[in-house]
Amino acid sequence: MNSKMPNPSGNVxxxxxxxxxxxxxxxxxxxxxxxELIHELFLPAFRNEYxxxxxxxxxxxxxxxxxxxxxxxxxxxxxxxxxxDIGRLAVNGTVNDLAMSGARPLYLAxxxxxxxxxxxxxxxxxxxxxxxxxxxxxxxxVTGDTKVVNRGDAxxxxxxxxxxxVMEKPVEISAGRARPGDRVLLSGHVGDHGMAIxxxxxxxEFEGAIESDTAPLHGLVAAxxxxxYDIHCLRDPTRGGLAITLTEFAAASKVGIELIESQIxxxxxxxxxxxxxxxxxxxxxxxxxxxxxxxxQAAQRVLDAMRAHPLGRDACIIGEVVAEHPRMVIMKTGxxxxxxxxxxxxxxxxxxx
Numbered sequence: 546m547n548s549k550m551p552n553p554s555g556n557v558x559x560x561x562x563x564x565x566x567x568x569x570x571x572x573x574x575x576x577x578x579x580x581e582l583i584h585e586l587f588l589p590a591f592r593n594e595y596x597x598x599x600x601x602x603x604x605x606x607x608x609x610x611x612x613x614x615x616x617x618x619x620x621x622x623x624x625x626x627x628x629x630d631i632g633r634l635a636v637n638g639t640v641n642d643l644a645m646s647g648a649r650p651l652y653l654a655x656x657x658x659x660x661x662x663x664x665x666x667x668x669x670x671x672x673x674x675x676x677x678x679x680x681x682x683x684x685x686x687v688t689g690d691t692k693v694v695n696r697g698d699a700x701x702x703x704x705x706x707x708x709x710x711v712m713e714k715p716v717e718i719s720a721g722r723a724r725p726g727d728r729v730l731l732s733g734h735v736g737d738h739g740m741a742i743x744x745x746x747x748x749x750e751f752e753g754a755i756e757s758d759t760a761p762l763h764g765l766v767a768a769x770x771x772x773x774y775d776i777h778c779l780r781d782p783t784r785g786g787l788a789i790t791l792t793e794f795a796a797a798s799k800v801g802i803e804l805i806e807s808q809i810x811x812x813x814x815x816x817x818x819x820x821x822x823x824x825x826x827x828x829x830x831x832x833x834x835x836x837x838x839x840x841x842q843a844a845q846r847v848l849d850a851m852r853a854h855p856l857g858r859d860a861c862i863i864g865e866v867v868a869e870h871p872r873m874v875i876m877k878t879g880x881x882x883x884x885x886x887x888x889x890x891x892x893x894x895x896x897x898x
Contacts, residue, residue, distance in 0.1 A: 575785030576889040599797065600719055601642040601780065604712060611712035613648035615639060618705040622896045624671065626745040628737075628756030631704060632674035634832060634898060637759050638783065639708040640682045644763035645779040645835065647718050647770060648710030650682060655689040658703040661696040671702060682761040684708070700896075710763075714770050722777040723798035728844035729864040730837040732765065732857045733758070735787050736815040739829035742897045744818070751821075753814030760833035765856045772850035775840035782836055783898055788827040788874070788886045790836050791864075796872045804864035804876040804886065828889055830897045838866060 571578035588596065595603040602615035617639055624631040636653065643650040655675070659668065679686055737758040744755055762781060769776060778798070782790040787809070795802045811819075811826045819826045833856065839847050844862060851857030864876075874886040 570895045573784075573895075575783070575789050579784075580888065598719055598721065599793075600646065602646050602648070602708075604646050604648070604717075613643045613646045613710040613712060614708070615642040616705065616707040617642060618703065619898060620700065620703050620896055621742065621898055622700055623742075623745055624667070624701050626757055627741045627754070629759040629832075630671060630674050631702060632671035633678045634757075634759050635704040635706045636675050636678035636682060636684070637761050637832060638781075638898065639706040640684060640761045640763055641781045641832075641835075643708045643710035644761075644766045645718070645781060646710075646712070647714050647716040647766065647776070647779070648712050648763075649767070650684045650708055650710040650761075650763050652709045653679065653684050653686045654707040655686055656705040657689070657691045658699050658705075659691065659693045660699040660701050661693055663701050668702065671704075678761070682763065714774060716770065716774050716776065718776055718779050720778055720780065720794050720797035723794050723800050723802075723838045723866045724777065724840075725800060725866055725868040726841045727777055727838045727866040728841055728862050729791070729802060729804065729866065730839055730844065730848055730851065731787070731809065731861055731863045732762075732835045732837075732851055733833075733859040734810045734812045734815070735782070735831055735834060736811055736819065736826035736829035738783075738832040739786070739894050739897050740815050740818050740826075742830075743822070743894055749818070751814055751818045753812070753817075755812070755814050755818065758831055758833035760856055762833065762835055762856060765835065765851065765854045768850045768854045768857075769837065769847050772846040773839070773843035775843035776837055776847065777840065778836075778838035780836055782831050782834060784830055785889065786826070786828040786830055787834075787836060788825070789888060791874045792886065792888050794836075794838060795874050798866075799871050801867040801870040801872070802864055802874045803867055804874065806876050806878050808861055808863045810859055810861060824894075827886065829894065832898065 572582045602613045619635045621631050640650045740755045741757040780790045851860035876886050
């Protein structure tokens with residue numbers, strides 16, 4: 546605001562706090578604060594060739610085999626929501642992180658942090674959901690741990706899952722492998738999971754049902770790899786949504802990405818809810834979708850394979866990798882203009898996975 550202009554309210558637009566002496570919610574958002582935490586604290590402390598890729602999993606060699614290895618924690622609130630619950634989310638999320646390297650998921654470990662006072666019926670419901678999800682994904686939960694903390698020191702239940710998968714295809718898929726000319730593919734509608742969580746959390750009702758899209762994606766990835774090995778990047782756009790996933794691809798590969806807004810599918814119920822709440826669906830979490838960067842000569846074959854799979858029926862090509870404006874994502878809007886798709890400083894919705 547110009548200091549010479551009258552300002553009756555005395556309000557000013559606050560700038561984001563750039564230095565923090567304590568952890569804030571934004572440090573777990575998938576946005577700029579989380580990136581700063583990783584690059585300034587964790588990466589320098591544990592730097593190695595696997596970690597530096599900053600993928601959602603590491604592909605390592607062991608005993609002559611290539612294995613994919615990942616871990617994730619789930620702190621979603623509420624723990625039951627339309628379309629799923631924290632148990633199903635924990636299994637599918639870890640299966641999907643393995644699948645995004647091209648691996649076939651095999652085994653899971655699970656650690657439970659339980660709050661004193663958690664209803665035993667709720668815990669049984671979560672465990673049964675995990676059992677069903679593991680059976681559906683054809684993985685075994687082979688080890689784990691349980692801790693109980695005092696009432697008020699957790700929010701009912703937190704789950705950490707670790708997964709191991711085997712690389713059966715001769716592929717190298719990573720955020721840093723996008724090349725100019727590659728096509729950007731999306732497996733379906735964005736924003737379902739985050740808006741399902743928000744509607745349940747805040748007791749909001751919108752026109753049309755909104756349910757989480759949580760699902761295991763390794764079968765879809767296997768179908769894509771059967772069509773072509775020319776898949777350069779894969780990621781399930783969870784925290785931070787599609788926007789953060791694509792900005793991470795652009796930054797890691799040192800390329801530009803150009804999107805076409807009209808090609809990005811958003812359900813009408815999700816779009817309407819986002820408009821009411823002032824949210825951008827590109828930044829809303831998904832738990833059963835994937836974004837892929839594919840060589841141009843293979844893009845149509847991969848797209849056809851995705852559309853033939855139940856979890857990819859609505860797949861589409863939403864953009865292209867370019868040499869111009871490296872490390873930036875630009876979207877051509879529906880009204881004929883362009884806008885930068887940037888990384889959010891904090892987060893739109895906390896505690897969504």
